[in-house]
């Protein structure tokens with residue numbers, strides 16, 4: 001299996017509505033709450049198999065849905081955000097977060 005970079009820390013900036021992630025190679029990346037919620041990779045939002053998923057670029061989102069309450073680490077490979085509406089099933093892998101920010105996984 002290919003080695004990938006891991007996050008060493010993360011910080012929720014509620015004022016700027018961004019999640020900051022620090023990486024073991026010294027890089028730091030930021031993700032806007034709404035951008036992050038729209039990218040939710042869970043089966044309900046992103047779809048799975050023949051199911052299309054409920055989230056698209058045009059899906060209206062409430063303040064609760066785009067408010068990041070907390071972030072839990074998942075194993076040693078990703079992060080699971082808890083959103084203001086209680087949604088927490090999306091696991092954002094480190095690989096996905098790095099790639100999204102234009103960095104090598």
Ligand SMILES: [Zn+2]
Pocket residue numbers: 040041042043044045046087089090
């Ligand atoms: Zn989701």
